[in-house]
Amino acid sequence: MAGETSGGPRDFIRQRIADDVAAGRNDGHVVTRFPPEPNGYLHIGHAKSICLNFGVAREWGGRCHLRFDDTNPTAEDVEYVESIQRDVRWLGFDWGEHLYFASDYYQRLHDDAVELIRRGKAYVCDLTGDQVREYRGTLKEPGRNSPWRDRGVEENLDLFARMRAGEFAPGSRTLRAKIDMSSPVIVMRDPVIYRIQKAHHHRTGDQWCIYPMYDFAHCLSDMIEGITHSLCTLEFSDNRTVYDWILDQLDTPCHPQQIEFARLNLTYTVMSKRVLKRLVEEGHVKDWDDPRMPTLSGMRRRGYTPEAIREFCESVGIARSDNTVQFEQLEFCLRKDLNLKAPRVMAVLEPLRVVIENYPEGQVEQLEAVNNPEDPAAGTRHVPFSRVIYVEREDFMENPPNKFFRLAPGREVRLRYAYFITCKEVVKDPETGEVVELRCTYDPATRGGDAPDGRKVKATIHWVAAEQSLAAEVRVYEHLFAKADPYDLPPGGDVMDNLNPSSLRVLTDCRVEPCLADAQAGVCYQFERKGYFAVDSDSRPGKVVFNRTATLRDTWAKVASKQ
Ligand code: ATP
Ligand code: MG
Numbered sequence: 001m002a003g004e005t006s007g008g009p010r011d012f013i014r015q016r017i018a019d020d021v022a023a024g025r026n027d028g029h030v031v032t033r034f035p036p037e038p039n040g041y042l043h044i045g046h047a048k049s050i051c052l053n054f055g056v057a058r059e060w061g062g063r064c065h066l067r068f069d070d071t072n073p074t075a076e077d078v079e080y081v082e083s084i085q086r087d088v089r090w091l092g093f094d095w096g097e098h099l100y101f102a103s104d105y106y107q108r109l110h111d112d113a114v115e116l117i118r119r120g121k122a123y124v125c126d127l128t129g130d131q132v133r134e135y136r137g138t139l140k141e142p143g144r145n146s147p148w149r150d151r152g153v154e155e156n157l158d159l160f161a162r163m164r165a166g167e168f169a170p171g172s173r174t175l176r177a178k179i180d181m182s183s184p185v186i187v188m189r190d191p192v193i194y195r196i197q198k199a200h201h202h203r204t205g206d207q208w209c210i211y212p213m214y215d216f217a218h219c220l221s222d223m224i225e226g227i228t229h230s231l232c233t234l235e236f237s238d239n240r241t242v243y244d245w246i247l248d249q250l251d252t253p254c255h256p257q258q259i260e261f262a263r264l265n266l267t268y269t270v271m272s273k274r275v276l277k278r279l280v281e282e283g284h285v286k287d288w289d290d291p292r293m294p295t296l297s298g299m300r301r302r303g304y305t306p307e308a309i310r311e312f313c314e315s316v317g318i319a320r321s322d323n324t325v326q327f328e329q330l331e332f333c334l335r336k337d338l339n340l341k342a343p344r345v346m347a348v349l350e351p352l353r354v355v356i357e358n359y360p361e362g363q364v365e366q367l368e369a370v371n372n373p374e375d376p377a378a379g380t381r382h383v384p385f386s387r388v389i390y391v392e393r394e395d396f397m398e399n400p401p402n403k404f405f406r407l408a409p410g411r412e413v414r415l416r417y418a419y420f421i422t423c424k425e426v427v428k429d430p431e432t433g434e435v436v437e438l439r440c441t442y443d444p445a446t447r448g449g450d451a452p453d454g455r456k457v458k459a460t461i462h463w464v465a466a467e468q469s470l471a472a473e474v475r476v477y478e479h480l481f482a483k484a485d486p487y488d489l490p491p492g493g494d495v496m497d498n499l500n501p502s503s504l505r506v507l508t509d510c511r512v513e514p515c516l517a518d519a520q521a522g523v524c525y526q527f528e529r530k531g532y533f534a535v536d537s538d539s540r541p542g543k544v545v546f547n548r549t550a551t552l553r554d555t556w557a558k559v560a561s562k563q
Helices: 012-022 044-059 078-091 102-118 129-136 153-164 214-224 239-249 273-281 296-302 306-316 327-341 514-518 555-562
Strands: 031-034 063-068 099-101 122-125 174-177 192-196 210-212 229-233 257-261 264-266 323-325 351-356 365-370 380-385 388-392 412-415 420-428 435-443 463-465 470-477 504-512 524-527 531-535 544-550
Touching: 012 044, 012 229, 012 257, 031 044, 031 229, 044 063, 044 078, 044 229, 044 264, 044 296, 044 306, 063 078, 063 102, 078 296, 078 306, 099 102, 102 122, 102 153, 102 174, 102 192, 102 210, 102 214, 122 153, 153 192, 174 239, 192 214, 214 229, 214 239, 239 257, 296 544, 306 327, 323 327, 327 524, 327 531, 327 544, 351 504, 380 463, 380 514, 470 514, 504 544
Parallel strands: 031 063, 063 099, 229 257, 264 323, 351 435, 470 544
Antiparallel strands: 122 174, 174 192, 192 210, 351 388, 365 380, 388 463, 412 420, 420 435, 470 504, 524 531, 531 544
16 A cells, blocks of 8 residues: 555554545545745755655655745745755655745635634734733733724724735734634634735735735645645644634635644754854855755755655654654765765875885876776776875874774885885975875785785775876865754853854865866765765866765774774
8 A cells, every 4th residue: 555664654644644545535635735935945854844745645646736835025035946946856856737836825815814804703903013922821821812802893804904905014913813812722822814014025026015924824725725634843733723723714625634743853953944044144154055054955065865865864754753863864874875876986185195116207007996896887997007196194104003004114005906015215394294205115916906925915095196186175074063962052052152163174185086077066976985075066177176975984083083
């Protein structure tokens, strides 16, 4: 049956939908929607909602709408509308012709509001925002009725028409549902359903100066589109009572079922669009698509694949109570996918010059290297080798501790796909004492990486030819926040205080294999022994720019951190 793994439905939402379909509710149809507000870019939390809504629709042969919940003109923008569509498509989902905007329903929503007034279920209130809050009461105390609550229908109709005509100042009046000021569910205490806002809307322009509130617009938009299951996050649980109340008052032809699930939280990450927006506006990151951002556009630029993100969303599951997922789980899904796909190349991020004294001057050999051991069809390529090469600075230690098996004075190691070399001499800067060059010898009999006499070396290191390699810039990222819980703050603290000051390190003198000369932006490579790196759109001829997508699991780093 749809939505099932071998053990039955995967989660409680799919269970519920399976039950509804089995009982013949909604004529057995399943229609869902993903309803972003276009006030920011989508993030990994939205991906969970997208995968759920589109996934459920696909599993039951139904459909999923993309609906922009664009009812707050001051915060919204076409830039966000466009980026959201791009990101949903990139994730691998298709809404077909079912693209909708709540703003397209403004006239209908307005008419429904008028109908509520006619039925004595809504009234124009002259309290200010502060007064509305004051009258609302608390969890312990019931609210008090607004002095305007018992206005007659005719007066309410007249005032609402004049609100719409622009006669009143923003904030001076609202339209409120007449529900119950003593309800234990605070959102039921006469929620505001329309407010005055003299703002230009990105779609309706200056046509309206009253705008519907979320609680009013959402349930009716769902109803208009014939949504069967309105899946949303837990913070809307209380709003379900308003959702149901409004649909009940208006005798709507269908009544979508709201079901709540836990939102995704990830360690070292924030998911609030408000905070993400501040990160951009205050310049803590370059833009919404900065590769450190948990936005889908940032993750795409960083080298994440849609497959990895979908797999991650599937692996976290759909729960009924909030929890926080380890960032490592996301990286696990990423590595699993990139391991299969990413072509392997050699790149030296922090180069140390090595001269191979017994290698003929001017000679260049082409050595054969495997493109992807996980994918034989990816074939092989040629890597040039010559007398002067670069190796990674951290692959040499003058006084190596136990368990450091790479290059050291007198030590022999294997150069990947090439030869064994032995370090004969260390050249230092006479002023600073810094190691600037290694003088080595190579054993011509070890070409390809094995010694005919059977002798072993304990380490294989990567390298590039000095002259034939290309210059590259590599942007090395760490978590954007220094704490697993960015909101772990002293009283009065600001989440920005927990930013990780070293979330970006730019390495400008890297050297990469010549095959990367035409590397296309967005493509992700595995730099052997270093991790996954994606070509950034800032790349220029003569200087390729890479973003570090993720490290490989580094056994030495583990040993070193234990010592
Ligand atoms: P804000 O951060 O301003 O509260 P939002 O993230 O809720 O906004 P919306 O555009 O309203 O933004 O979200 C669209 C849909 O995505 C909603 O149905 C919402 O429940 C869902 N969603 C948002 N964040 C998450 C998350 N972290 N995990 C799962 N679903 C989410
Ligand atoms: Mg929201």
